[in-house]
């Protein structure tokens with residue numbers, strides 16, 4: 001996968017926050033993102049309430065690409081969720097953004113830290129799950145627990161849409177992941193795993 005294959009919004013987000021200054025030196029953004037997964041960082045370069053991107057465009061990009069938008073300096077992966085799902089609305093409706101025009105929710109998963117022992121948890125495009133390379137914990141597209149030693153789903157930051165339509169993540173408000181039994185998405189594995197369990 002080349003850098004040019006990355007979602008448009010992800011590239012813009014990288015540029016906006018200078019996450020990958022080395023790109024200009026010829027290093028591929030995706031390659032660096034992968035290194036970020038292999039060598040976990042605190043992910044605290046961004047703090048407080050951070051406006052990331054137009055919420056409508058961001059939701060559209062995630063839905064069309066079926067790929068979360070990763071923001072390495074925040075240690076987060078932005079995923080979309082479905083507010084028409086009653087269980088999801090109960091779990092996520094209060095703390096996470098909803099794009100009213102499209103009825104798509106947005107959530108900022110703290111994917112830089114597995115809730116087991118803290119490894120970064122990459123996205124697996126083929127299975128459509130997050131898969132931890134350290135001890136095999138797995139989380140579905142909404143960061144809900146699906147397997148392995150993790151005690152719960154991925155933690156996540158609260159977020160909202162501001163008056164200008166920007167998706168804002170509050171990196172000062174980390175929310176503990178849902179219980180192991182929470183499974184609003186009920187998403188089966190959609191293809192081969194990227195990490196052996």
Ligand code: FES
Pocket residue numbers: 114115116117118119132133134135136137148149150
């Ligand atoms: S740190 Fe992720 S499964 Fe152990």
